[in-house]
Amino acid sequence: MELVSPGIGLIFWMTLAFGLVLWLLSKYAWKPIMKSLHEREASIDKALHEADKAREEMKHLIFSNEQLLNQAKEERDEILKKGREIKEKLIEDAKQKAGEEAARIVESAKESIQNEKMAAMVDLKNQIAQLSIEIAEKLLGHELSDPQKQKELVDKLIKEAKLN
Amino acid sequence: MSKHFYKKSGFLKNFLLLSGIVIFLVFQALASNLQQHETTLQEQSATHETGTHKEKFNAGEMIIEHIVDNHEWHILNLGNFHLTIPLPVILWYDGKLHTFMSSKFHSGRDQYEGFGISKEKENKGKIVRVNQKKYHAEGVIERDKAQEMPLDFSITKTVLAIFMSLALMTWLFISIANTYNKREGKSPKGIQSVLEPIILFIRDDIAKPSIGAKKYEKYMPFLLTLFFFIFLNNLIGLIPFFPGGANVTGNIAVTMVLALFTFVITTFSANKQYWVHIVNAPGVPWWLKFPVPLMPIVELIGVFTKPFVLMVRLFANITAGHIIVLGFISLIFIFGEMYAGLGYVMSILSIAFAIFMNLLELLVAFIQAYVFTLLSALYFGMATEEHH
Numbered sequence: 001m002e003l004v005s006p007g008i009g010l011i012f013w014m015t016l017a018f019g020l021v022l023w024l025l026s027k028y029a030w031k032p033i034m035k036s037l038h039e040r041e042a043s044i045d046k047a048l049h050e051a052d053k054a055r056e057e058m059k060h061l062i063f064s065n066e067q068l069l070n071q072a073k074e075e076r077d078e079i080l081k082k083g084r085e086i087k088e089k090l091i092e093d094a095k096q097k098a099g100e101e102a103a104r105i106v107e108s109a110k111e112s113i114q115n116e117k118m119a120a121m122v123d124l125k126n127q128i129a130q131l132s133i134e135i136a137e138k139l140l141g142h143e144l145s146d147p148q149k150q151k152e153l154v155d156k157l158i159k160e161a162k163l164n
Numbered sequence: 165m166s167k168h169f170y171k172k173s174g175f176l177k178n179f180l181l182l183s184g185i186v187i188f189l190v191f192q193a194l195a196s197n198l199q200q201h202e203t204t205l206q207e208q209s210a211t212h213e214t215g216t217h218k219e220k221f222n223a224g225e226m227i228i229e230h231i232v233d234n235h236e237w238h239i240l241n242l243g244n245f246h247l248t249i250p251l252p253v254i255l256w257y258d259g260k261l262h263t264f265m266s267s268k269f270h271s272g273r274d275q276y277e278g279f280g281i282s283k284e285k286e287n288k289g290k291i292v293r294v295n296q297k298k299y300h301a302e303g304v305i306e307r308d309k310a311q312e313m314p315l316d317f318s319i320t321k322t323v324l325a326i327f328m329s330l331a332l333m334t335w336l337f338i339s340i341a342n343t344y345n346k347r348e349g350k351s352p353k354g355i356q357s358v359l360e361p362i363i364l365f366i367r368d369d370i371a372k373p374s375i376g377a378k379k380y381e382k383y384m385p386f387l388l389t390l391f392f393f394i395f396l397n398n399l400i401g402l403i404p405f406f407p408g409g410a411n412v413t414g415n416i417a418v419t420m421v422l423a424l425f426t427f428v429i430t431t432f433s434a435n436k437q438y439w440v441h442i443v444n445a446p447g448v449p450w451w452l453k454f455p456v457p458l459m460p461i462v463e464l465i466g467v468f469t470k471p472f473v474l475m476v477r478l479f480a481n482i483t484a485g486h487i488i489v490l491g492f493i494s495l496i497f498i499f500g501e502m503y504a505g506l507g508y509v510m511s512i513l514s515i516a517f518a519i520f521m522n523l524l525e526l527l528v529a530f531i532q533a534y535v536f537t538l539l540s541a542l543y544f545g546m547a548t549e550e551h552h
Contacts, residue, residue, distance in 0.1 A: 002232050002289050003483070006417035009254070009317040010233065014326055014421040018393065021330045022425075026385035029337035033363065034384055036344040043349055 132157070221501055223494035231411045231486050232289060234321045235266040235281065239406045246271070249406075251324060255279060255291060257314035266318070272305070279314065280305035291316050322418065325410030329397050337392070366391055366537060374541035375548065383544050386429060390422060391537040398482060398529030402522060413532070414482035419475040426540040427471035434547040442467065470543055474536055481532050485525045492518045 139153055237249035250267035257279075268276040272283070280294040283305060293311035298304050307313075319327075336355070343356045352360045371380040371387055397412040412418055442463040444453065452459045492514040500507025 003228065004416050004479075006415075006420050007233065007290075007320075008315055010320065010322055010415065010417035011421055012317055013319070013323040014418050015424075017323075017326055017330050018389075018421060018425070021334055021393075022386060022389045024334055025337055025389050029334075029341040030385040030388050032341040033337070033344050034367075034381070036348060037360075037363070037367075040349055 132161075221494075221497045223491065223498060226494060227487055227490040230490055231414055231483055233411075233415060234289070235269065235291070235318055236271065237321045237324065237406065237410075251321065252319045253279075253291065254317040254319065255314040256317060257293070257312075262314070275299060275305055282307050287313070291318070321410050322412055322415050325397070325400070325407070325412050326418065328407055329393070329400055329412065333389075333392055333396060362391075363388060370534075370538050370541050374538065375545040379548050380541075382433075383429070383541065386425070387537050387541055390425070390540060391533050394422070394478065394536055395529060395533035398533060399526075401482060401486070402525055402529065411483070411486060413478055414486055416475065416479045419479040422478070422536070423471035423475035426474060426543060427468075429540075430470075430543045430547045431467075433544060435550075437549060438547045470539075474539055478532050478536055481528055485521065485528055489518050489521045489525070492521065 136157070235253060236251055239247040239249065241247075248267075248271070250265040253262070253264055253266050253268075255262040262277055262279065264276060268274070269281055272281040274280070275294045278294055278296070279291050280299075282288060282290050282292045284307060287307055290313070292305075292307040292313060295306045295308040298306050336359075340356050340359060343353070347353060347356075351357075366387055367380070367384060370391075371384055374380075375383055394413055397418075400408045401411055401413060403409060443460050445459050445463060448459050496507050496511045496514050499510040
């Protein structure tokens with residue numbers, strides 16, 4: 001029976017002692033312990049939060065750097081593209097000019113050749129006329145004695161002259 | 165790697181050494197007990213001329229003696245030498261305070277100032293007013309039925325064990341609190357790092373989920389004190405010799421006080437909703453409340469059964485564990501009485517089982533402390549719950 005019948009003395013001392021220790025520990029142990037645990041957790045939380053923030057900032061920084069780099073790259077490409085265009089245009093222009101010049105030269109060459117040719121032709125005609133006159137002088141001097149022959153000669157001369 | 169391994173093997177060596185010492189001590193205690201038992205038997209046969217009456221080893225009596233409270237702290241017997249700590253007896257009787265040391269009783273053989281330790285079945289082990297007529301005539305200490313029982317406020321074995329464990333707790337946690345103050349914001353060190361996970365476990369896994377993150381802080385001191393008191397005393401109760409050996413958490417008065425603390429705190433922190441829930445439980449058909457208030461009665465009984473169950477659970481678990489271990493030890497003597505050699509063979513088996521039970525009890529020590537604390541926290545949570 002004693003096993004399951006609580007004694008008054010034990011209840012009294014247990015209540016007293018446990019109550020006292022509960023009060024003592026609440027005041028001098030649990031309060032500071034819970035407080036410093038809480039503080040430590042808060043500081044860890046804060047540190048983690050700050051690290052997160054720093055990481056975020058880092059990300060931002062990297063992002064802006066990349067943006068800057070991309071911009072620079074774009075600008076460079078733009079400049080290169082423009083340069084290439086200018087170069088092509090210059091070459092094109094030069095080519096065109098050269099072609100025009102060449103054409104002009106050829107044209108003038110042709111013209112001068114024509115002129116020369118005409119002049120040569122005139123000269124040739126003059127010389128032929130001269131020669132013809134000479135030949136005619138000679139023939140006249142030689143064959144005007146025979147009227148038949150004279151007529152033949154004139155015909156022949158006319159025929160020849162038309163061929164020219 | 166090698167250092168780690170060395171450390172591990174060092175631990176193993178220490179563990180083996182320790183268990184070796186423990187087993188040696190247990191054997192020695194058993195041997196001295198056996199010896200003592202034999203001497204008492206011899207004495208008895210010497211005193212009783214007939215010699216036919218032999219006191220048999222009574223396992224039940226021995227076990228009960230080991231788990232109930234006592235007015236003196238018996239440490240060991242070596243032959244006829246008894247090492248016992250006498251404890252103060254404080255009695256309130258007839259409007260007068262009587263204080264003296266329990267050694268005056270001479271282990272229950274004598275009376276003092278008219279008081280003695282009863283041997284009757286009904287009041288066994290309790291201090292009673294002695295029937296003087298019978299004592300002087302036959303030398304028997306028996307309760308004087310005409311007289312009232314004195315109120316016994318003695319510092320018994322259990323009370324002393326409570327004081328010692330509470331003193332240990334107070335010192336331990338106040339010194340840890342100082343460490344916290346000194347090492348502010350730093351990682352825990354030493355014993356602090358052993359106990360901090362438990363404190364955090366009680367806070368994060370017991371108090372917060374059961375009571376709620378807003379209100380739990382108010383109950384933390386009680387829950388922590390409760391948990392460590394039960395856990396520490398469960399562990400100390402497993403040590404078979406002084407300063408252990410007292411059955412604190414297996415004493416119904418102790419568990420009753422702990423449960424009463426939980427009950428009182430629950431009742432005083434209860435909000436309106438808690439009482440409304442008892443008188444008029446929502447979601448219950450009206451005919452269960454009127455005209456016969458069946459549900460309110462059930463709920464009201466529930467208010468009292470909750471702490472009652474807390475009390476019985478802890479008491480029964482710890483006491484049962486002790487009874488089993490003591491039962492295994494008793495087997496040695498029961499078999500030893502039949503035939504001495506059998507006792508020695510049995511001792512090997514019994515010790516093996518007792519070691520196994522002790523390991524199990526280590527687990528139970530934690531689980532019971534956890535369950536008591538968790539249920540207390542749940543009751544506080546119920547009492548302070550808001551509308552959902």
